[in-house]
Amino acid sequence: MQNARPRSHRRSAAILSAVLAVLLLVPAQAASSRSAGPLADAFARASAAYDVPRDLLVALAYAETHLDGHDGEPSASGGYGVMHLVSNPAVRALERAAQLTGTPAATLRQDDAANILGGAALLRSHADALGLDATTRKDAGQWYPAVAKYGNASSSETARLYADTVYDLLGRGVRATAASGEVVTVTAVELQADRGVYEGVRELAAKAPSPDYPAASWVAAHAGNRTAASRPGSNKIDRIVIHVTQGAYAGTISWFQNPAAKVSAHYVVRSSDGDVTQMVRDKDVAWHAGNRSYNTRSIGIEHEGFVGDASWFTDAMYRASAALTRALCDKYGIPKDRSHIIGHNQVPSATHTDPGSHWDWAKYMRYVTGNTAPWSATVDNSTSGAFTAGANWTASAAAAGRHGPDHRQAKPVTASDVAWYRFAVPAAATYQVEVWYPAAPGHNGSAPYIVATSAGSRTVYVDQRAGGGAWRGIGTFALKAGTYNAVGVSRWTSGTGLIVADAVRLTRL
Structure with a gap:
């Protein structure tokens, strides 16, 4: 993927002045109410300096490196630092970030805060090339094509896979523990990703x-x-x-x-x-x-x-x-x-x-x-006595890739109307939760799945326009023992399109 064209010296100087102003004016405690520490501060400051959504920046970094800079050592493809700034014969993202920030490449390779700032500058340069204005930049869903370009993919299908991974993390939430012990979090968010030119690209x-x-x-x-x-x-x-x-x-x-x-x-x-x-x-x-x-x-x-x-x-x-x-x-x-x-x-x-x-x-x-056989159970929307949903959840067999004879679907509303999956959970333990649904362009881009964990309900937002016709993991969760409604699909979302309730699988880890 080609890098964006270099900006003029005047524009670079203006951005460097803005960066310095942010570093002086943004207090460390303003990093995020969800997490605080050197890395959290660095994400907050880079977000403010380049007008990049903070949570999007964290999710991208987590997808690349789990927020580990690896002491300045390169990845297999020549990527450096928390933001995986690539420098190889085909891609010069590290050098481009150095040009945009005025920071030496050697510093970007070694210093976490500088690397995060460089990643934000690079992501912003892609957004600028795509024409995102100040208003559009406030909506993280509009950054999808810029995220796809950041991945330096060699094909449009791989670019979509890269961006989908980042946006899946935004829907699931992130809790990352850095090598220093600092915890950086992103709360799961309702977000309709606008794929732009990648909408027509096959998964x-x-x-x-x-x-x-x-x-x-x-x-x-x-x-x-x-x-x-x-x-x-x-x-x-x-x-x-x-x-x-x-x-x-x-x-x-x-x-x-x-x-x-x-x-x-x-x-x-x-x-x-x-x-x-x-x-x-x-x-x-x-x-x-x-x-x-x-x-x-x-x-x-x-x-x-x-x-x-x-x-x-x-x-x-x-x-x-x-x-x-x-x-x-x-x-x-x-x-x-x-x-x-x-x-x-x-x-x-x-x-x-x-x-x-x-x-x-x-x-x-x-x-x-084959010496271990984990406990696993599947509940389909047609499973007798284990699936319950209100009258607004109608049955349909129209979509390809469904699990079982049909699935349920409903329109989104700003009210609680949950389709529940009831499981006999054998023991208090950690379980992988997977969901199955038929994907279609008219389905919801931010469907809320509710997991009844032992510490309270957790919500994960899933883009049901993609990734369907197969089991899709939405996370691992601590569940209590007993028979109860363990996973649900809610209609309460700002996302558009029909919400689908098809099948859920639990597997004990």
């Missing part, structure tokens, strides 16, 4: 099914980042190599599509919900192991995240990856043991340390060998 998951693993989507890595082959006829496949991306899911997919990368993997797994994308055919050789012999005999699986941050390694990721590994082992006759399922760090002459000390090999191998 990446809907573009094509995986040719080798039905649970995955297919997005081809660039031909210059892999080698065509005819395995297992040409070479036996006898290893699975576990990697960590050192970057975000959408960014990794985009990087493998970039001819400058000279790397790839067969599969990439998302942290939040275990979504899987295949990028190299099993029969072909991905460039992932840094060892030609191991490349030709193995399948590489990348996992979204960073080696030094355990927060990326979710149970949903472990389970999805283990199911993939188990299927590959069965298909190619690979023993399900640690001699044949290895980390990148175990490849001879490896210079990488992934998956690192935070990767739970014991848990992963239990899942691979």
Whole structure:
């Protein structure tokens, strides 16, 4: 993705003056009523300096790095700091941020506050190029195309995936704990994202099914980042190599599509919900192991995240990856043991340390060998005695991608009218909540799901125009034991379009 054209020297000077004024006039305590500390202050000040919505800035940073600057070390694609300012042969976002802020690139790489300011400046430059005026900039939903451009995606589908990830976080809310122990939060918000030119772009998951693993989507890595082959006829496949991306899911997919990368993997797994994308055919050789012999005999699986941050390694990721590994082992006759399922760090002459000390090999191998069966239950809108909804929730079988014979739908109103899903929760524990709905352009862009947690009700806002026809994770929550209405879909939202109540699944973690 091309960067926005440089501004004039006069405009840059004006913005630098504004930044200095904000840094002098905005007190540290004004950072946010939701969280306070150096990082929270930095987001608040960058937001004010460049007129970027604060919560949008935090959500973007969380999607990229979980708010970890990684001590100035680059990601796999050359991204630096909390805001993942990229500097590689194809993208010069770091250098552009340095130009916009007048801050040396070296400082932007190392200093969290400077990096956040640089990210805000860069995001604002995209907004300016798209013509967002002062009034429009107040609406976070209008920033969607600018966020899509910030991701430096190599295709419009990947750009949409990147932006959808950020806006999903705004709908779910964010609670991030920095390495310093500081907690930065974003409260879940009703927000109708205006996708603009990306509205007509197909979702990446809907573009094509995986040719080798039905649970995955297919997005081809660039031909210059892999080698065509005819395995297992040409070479036996006898290893699975576990990697960590050192970057975000959408960014990794985009990087493998970039001819400058000279790397790839067969599969990439998302942290939040275990979504899987295949990028190299099993029969072909991905460039992932840094060892030609191991490349030709193995399948590489990348996992979204960073080696030094355990927060990326979710149970949903472990389970999805283990199911993939188990299927590959069965298909190619690979023993399900640690001699044949290895980390990148175990490849001879490896210079990488992934998956690192935070990767739970014991848990992963239990899942691979099938020695654990988590409690899980599904309630559909047609499940007798477990779904209740008022008369305004009408049944429909018109939309494709529904769960079961039909779904319920209703118009939004500013009143409480909740369709409830009743579960017999077996024990007080942490549960993953997933929802299923048919997606359609006329559905609601900010549908409120209510989760009855042990600490009180939590609301998550879901864009039902996208991500449908499959299970979609909306978060993990502490639930109490008992039989009760655990999850509901409310009609109370400022979002437009029909709200859908279809199916909900709980899985004990």
